[in-house]
Amino acid sequence: MKKIIAMLAMGLMITGAAYAQDAPKKDKKQRTEQRGERMQKQKKSPEEMAAKRTEMLTKKYDLNKSQEKKLQALNLRHAQEKHALHANRGEARDHRSARGEMQGSKARYEAELKDILNKKQYAQYEADKAAKHAKHEQKREQRKAQRGGRMQRSER
Template sequence: MKKTLALLAALAFATVGTSFAQTTPATAAAPMHKGKGGHGPKDPAKMADHKAGKMAKELGLNADQEAKVEQLLLARQQESAALKTKYAADKNAGRAEMKASHEKYEAQLKAILTPEQYAKFDKMKDEHHGHGKGQGGGKMKVKAKA
């Protein structure tokens, strides 16, 4: 009986010991990142370059168009960040200025792209925001009561 009890105690201590050995202390853990998807904040220039490259691939932009789009995206990110900082306390106060900034960006982008490329961009944007066909047009349908 004593042998069985001693064996169970040894087994319990061994199990508890190995479970503690597998945890990592907070200092050795991976650094915490902020931002969407667990990624840290990125450099605006890298983000603009990445998005311009993606647009070039999906819309068939030439090298000149891609460079102009990249510059436009970088300028928009910087302006957007400035507006977010300016209106951090009251987001509704800056809504009109943010909307004007967005419309200015859209007009500049439209000037860079061909009509076909812009139409494709507009379609992709709608699909990305859930307004594409087959997704309910972004509106919730409610059945009428009879």
């Protein structure tokens, strides 16, 4: 009986020690590398961005050729507007007006997109957008909680 208890205790200790080991950490990129990758993404031309977005939406919402053609024109126009607004961003001192222009551009895009997609496709688009927004908010709250935890520790 003593041998069985000793064996169980030894097994529990070994199992506990195995679970206590740190998992190997993923290699994180330096911030400068991450920033460089973001800059590469932004250097795409409006035509490339429009083509990529059109292809993605066509596959995701199963658009027909007519819808794809209209969407390509809309995406190209929207990408050119965004590119122009970003190019003028340094010149604009009034952030509110620049933000208003961006929001207006987005609202026009959404209105025209609603005309292109049928009701079922647009409902799916809205659901995907809401899910993406909820996921973003959840991550934002997690980051906020982590920062709060770090600040509490530093105040001690």
